[in-house]
Amino acid sequence: MMTVKLKDGIAKYFLLCSAAFSIVALLAIALFLFSRGIPAMAEIGLFKFLFGTVWHNNPGATNQSYGVLPMILGSIYVTALATMIGLTIGIFIAVFIFKFCPKKIRGILEQLINLLGGIPSVVFGLFGILVVVPALRQISPTFVGEGILAASLILSIMILPTIVTISLNSLKAVPRNFYEGALALGATKEQSVFKVVLPAAKSGVYTAVVLSIGRAIGETMAVIMVIGGSPQIPTSWLQSIDTLTALIARNSGEASGLAFEALIACGVVLFVFTILLNVFLMTVKIKRTNQSYKLTLKRHNERQAQKLIDHTSFLHLRVALLYKRTKFFIKYPFVKLGQFFVWLVVVCKLNVICRQLSELLDKNWRAESRQKAWYAFLKVSSFFAAFLGVLALVGLILFILIRGTPYVSWHFVFGKYTLDNPTLTPAIVGTLILVGIALCISIPIGVGSAIFLSEYARKAKGVKYIRLAIDSLAAIPSIVYGLFGFIFFVGLFGWSYSLLAGGVTLAIMTLPTVIRITEESLLTVPHIYREGSVALGASKVRTTFKVVLPCASVGIASALIQTVGRVISESAVLILTIGLMVNIVPDGVMSPGTSLALNIYYFGNFGSSDQAAATCVVLLIVVLLLNLVLSFVGKRLGRNNFKY
Amino acid sequence: MFIVSKNKFSIATKLSALLLFIVSVFGLTACDYQFRVDRPIIIISRDSASGTREAFFTLLFGSKQADIRLKLGSIELNSTAAILARVSSDPQSIGYDSLGFVNDSVKLLPVDKYLPTTQNILDDKYKLWRPLSVLYRIDRMKQRHLSAFNDFLQSQQAQDIVQSRGYVNFPSSEGYAEYKPIADLVGTIRVSGSTTVEPMMQRLREKFLDYQPNCKIELTAAGSGPGRNDIKNDNSDFGMQSAVVTQSHIDDIEQGAGVGNVGQTNLAIDAIAVIVHSSNYLGIPKSDLTDDIQEQGQSVTMQNLANLIDNDSGVSFATWKAMLEFQ
């Protein structure tokens, strides 16, 4: 049976090559970035680059200066604030879905959060320009709405789905007997969840945090639209500043010479940071404690409860005082009556609720009830967080729909593009071509790598490096991919601005997702199937392709659909690689073009917000359809699958 | 008494409803979309790739314009249209934009007492104007379709389009010839560069394709700077420019194109308007433009514009009032 052995050998070789592709890609990216960025840093002076506070790169200027400290600080502040907000709300939402959510709503809520995760970042950017920044402008002392606060608010909504999904999965993975054991000791539902289950899910939450930090620091499109763009050291939440990603995206098109190399150096900074973050994630292991979780009243819980009561009583007093003061204003009719009346009602409500709360907490002074009060408060917080999350999503979608639907028409989507009547035809064709290229490359290589990792080399020594390469590729910000695509495909390969350059770069970017999802689903195929097939005399290749792979078909279909979603939503990569040609239908892969998401950016920046909103509507419909297809495929293929 | 499960929704819904209430109250009561002269100025500017910015800065600062750093805290936006959108929604803002783009969603601020009317521009009383042009490689003009397009750009039909877009025709002593379509003309023409020129170029493109249906024109716009780079690196046939093309620009392009190989065709004159929010009483809507001198105290001087924008000018205006009163 020589041919079987030969087939086996060839297959293994191809799969190994697929898996090694990730390492090659990572090395290529690192190589090109470092080979141009490091000399640039040397020429500018490392200290002057990283800690210099002046960035001035006008072409033709004699006083060019490349200090990126303001941008580094901007990135750090925006990321930190976004992560804090997103993490708090996200964990509470996860807990809510896990335990406190009524069963009927649970599915809908999870779908909504998924949908939020599929919305492209440009849509968030548009929402930022049109709603968040003007709103913040009203409360800003300098009347500037842009800045850290605006960017963080939007970023926190964007990272919510990641945090919620991962935290929820970790909560679900906690063995049920932890929770039941706590209940059996007499704890309330909320005490069990917050004191027992949530700490047991710590590792998942930490993963979520690190992933969101990675996402936040690498986010370009949403940030660039609301950050302002002034290269100054941030001193306030509401001032025009800049981040590394926005700097690169904004300036790459025109910069040349040392200015461009300086931008690549910024890309190096981002790259190094995300790799470090990734390594940190892999090395920090949170040990899951296996000891039994007894509910003992710890000192700090008592103190917490006491603080809460004191604080609430204090609030009660302040509110009462405010109430008295507002009575004073009745004498002055100059004050807008409506405003005053509304305030009155608000204050009364606040008063009543605070009194109720403090009564509840005062009543049983025993430590036990204080404990329960604290956890009840946490439970209320989780309700509230879920409410906020839904509000954000619904608000966003409603806003886009209201703003954009009037301008959506058959002609807008499929008609011929003229200057007076911009249409989406070039964008749709461009998007389809991009999706095609990306899928043709990333699915075969991705599935091949996943098969290699799960079937052939699960514990081999070199596999560690392949996994590291894949995880690192996943962590690299999209704008760095854009830079790489620009240097490598547009420049070095000589393709110039083209759909092919954009498509191939997107393929590399989506590769880690395909590998991860496919590998996960391959790993869930029960080992007994493989054994059954091997026991019948089937070779490894046959077992893998005829038995294991069909079982994992749900996963592969899911990976495919998610890749499509990602390609459709991505814009930062495309800005630097496909040339933003919005008016002509591309006639081949080598011509420049545009995509739906990129068009939103174009319309938002270069033209009218109406068209931008309308494109958002179209894009949202596409994303929604994809989500539906995904769940439909999941159910359909899942039906035929094994029960285990 | 403290059985949470009974009151599962009551506190939560109360708190949530309350906060929703507060938020909407804030929203209703905090709307204040009026310009106030005792509030800060917010500077809206183009990014450094922009020819409009380069032109504006050159007019204010002269040849050293590239060395000028924009006042820290200004908002930098990527396109002409974005500036318009931003200024029209921010009462305290001041920006600059191509006059052809301006509509009645914003008002125009007189500079040194003059408004940007065609007469004021031609008389150089309103000093903020720049030519719109295209650069090309002279040796490329040997190709028929490229030289035909170049001829078209200097024709009467093209100047009609220029005028219809709200720009000023580039003065020509001999007048403009009619463009005559050439039979069987084929070829691909690549045009790139300034976003200011692009909309007009789109119209010119459509007109040219009416005459020469077998040609193709690829049009992209990333800024005047990239337009020059594209000519230098031969990524494009015509580079749209929205600022005066200086000798140093030409020297730089010649490094890639060859000495003496750079040609220029002028398309139009475009004024750079200083724009403010529609509630700003210092400004005049475009439809009310007049050649007359504007009253004192209502216009901004070129010097003050320079002081406002230059980060290192030593002068910083805390409010609109401060700028108007500064001598």
Add this chain to the structure above:
Amino acid sequence: MKENIIEIKDVQLHYGNHHALKSINLSVSKCEILAFIGPSGCGKSSLLRCINRMNDLIDGCRVRGKVVIEGFGDIYGKGIDINNLRKNVGMVFQKPNVFPMSIFDNIAFGPRTHGIKKKKDLDPIVEDSLKKAGIWQEVKDDLKKSAISLSGGQQQRICIARALAVQPKILLMDEPTSSLDPISTAIIEDLCENLKINYTIVIVTHNMQQATRISDKTAFFLNGEILEFGETTQIFSNPKNEKCEKYITGRFG
């Protein structure tokens, strides 16, 4: 005296550092049922999996010694075609592991692997195997039905039919009825009685009554060694080894 089809000589097996099988010597005669009994974790399944080299799938597993199978020689020697070996030594697992395909495809998987592709060749094989496994009457009307929609007992019989479809000489069964209800168990035990005519069966079982019911010979395992081996009737009525006696009478296990 029947001739030996399997001869196990001085086999040692290590899982990493754990010495799971210590010097096993055993002979299996043709067309008989041999039962492996013994407490959990004492090497019964491990030895069973040595016979068709399924232990190769486990990382860190080392096997020394000889396993001689008629027609192959020492299967741990050089130049052995493993796939052909497994074709001839079939296996039925503890949990029914029908593939998520139709019944027909499940049974046809083996023959297709070994070169039989045409439907007209596959049909008789499938029918024959299903009949031998005693499930033909129940499924013959709808062979396209998904195999995982069948009950546990039916699935296990499909697994048996699937193993039979490649025409093995030996059938290895690793606790095949431990996850099934008594009725399915009875059906499968009857099946074994019928199969014994043409196949050699080695069965691992926890259920001593099952061993007495169906097997001809029995081997008692403890801590990786075979402490007693002989005719089933003799072992269960008059065990020679003391520990074996204790196990059989239920004093440990």
